[in-house]
Amino acid sequence: MTLYSELQSNPEFAALRAESARLGSDPLQVQGPGGNTSIKSGDLMWVKASGTWLSDALTTDLFVPVYHEALAEALVADDGRADDVGPFTCREENPSGLRASIEATVHASMSARVVLHTHCVATIAAAVRTDAPAFVKSKLAGLPYAFIPYAKPGIDLARAIREHASAGTQILILGNHGLVTCGATVGEANGLLQDVSARLAPSSLAGSAGIDDAFQRRLSGSGWKPVPHGPTQQIAHDARLLTIADGRTLYPDHLVFLGPGVTMVREGEQLTDVLARAGQQQFPSKLVIVPDHGVAMPDTATASDIALARAFGDVLVRIAPQARVSRLSEDQEAELLDWDAEVYRQSLNKAGR
Ligand SMILES: [Zn+2]
Structure with a gap:
């Protein structure tokens, strides 16, 4: 035995x-x-x-x-x-x-x-x-x-x-x-x-948003799709959550599955350009946020990637309004990816992050 x-x-x-x-x-x-x-x-x-x-x-x-x-x-x-x-x-x-x-x-x-x-x-x-x-x-x-x-x-x-x-x-x-x-x-x-x-658990959550039809149409044929989760879509429609999302990684599995932080589409940028850049950089970014419109991820996302994209919304809608957040440093991100910190920093700079 x-x-x-x-x-x-x-x-x-x-x-x-x-x-x-x-x-x-x-x-x-x-x-x-x-x-x-x-x-x-x-x-x-x-x-x-x-x-x-x-x-x-x-x-x-x-x-x-x-x-x-x-x-x-x-x-x-x-x-x-x-x-x-x-x-x-x-x-x-x-x-x-x-x-x-x-x-x-x-x-x-x-x-x-x-x-x-x-x-x-x-x-x-x-x-x-x-x-x-x-x-x-x-x-x-x-x-x-x-x-x-x-x-x-x-x-x-x-x-x-x-x-x-x-x-x-x-x-x-x-x-x-x-x-x-x-x-x-x-x-x-x-x-x-x-x-x-x-x-x-907080007594109230920041909310949940449906998938914007126009956003879905804009993504059609791009190789990207809206994240199928209301709390994650809510991030695009909530100024406070956008501020929390717009920065370096908050916790390890986000980095491991979705890449460093998120990619935000800025004023004046073309969505197709940003999607292409997010997917091709050395550390691909699998979460792209278009403020006021929605949150997208690649069509090729695995079940694990989708689980982590959903979790990002579930975490953010639970962060209390008055709270400030601390993020992983570039050194901490690099060590999680088993990268030399200096090489990692250079590749982030090259990607314009
Ligand atoms: Zn753990």
Whole structure:
């Protein structure tokens, strides 16, 4: 009997798969292959594989076994090998050869048995605020949480967690990133996740807009289409949301799937020129906003791209009117893309961004 078949008879693992599928099917928690869940059993931590979708957790084997204690020790020692979870994977128990996500380092940093990590849009809307630590404090009073300033997932984020969390911490609000909760059981971790999501949800949203017919006609034959989501279309029709959208990236998965920030069509620019430029630059921009008209993305957008384009609207309509936002710096964008910071800056300049 393999350890995996043993795990499959564990009711807590069955509960984790069911909850993972539920979270993965909720676009307000998880978009595309984002988010991950894990359970520790003996020496091994079973964590969602990179690139797989949590929504498939009931129908697919998507958990990868990782030696979590060895990984946690390497993180504490600032051992560079921990920036690639690969060396800590238990190959004998991983016949599918799937790779653990770099975010497995977050899971290994928490000693609790069950860890859930989502890109909850209400949490991101709070975690991108310049006053995020004070705002979160006002909403999560009494809960065992820690606010973790933005750090690149891997050794850097693990170090930030060590600096800001304590032994009893069960909730992490990751600055410009998302939510982590943990517990002895799936029920406990999920109870905290639902509680935090509800507390951080705003009482009202900025709104939702239909797809403008004239905008759709202008795009016809261009290789681009309106983003099929009311809150994302709303951005084009709301001066405050346009200001928030018009700048560098707010959180990592936006950059990874949609490119740096957004491309805004400025006064006097031709839409066709801007669309051509957005699609051809070194880091293609998959979200083009035409103020007062709509938000477009390429016809070739993948399901993941569409999920992230929808999430952009879901996050922005949840940012409170008086809030100011903090963005990833060019250096932080470059390190997420594994680019040399100077080369990255030059290519952005060339693209006129
Ligand atoms: Zn994440």
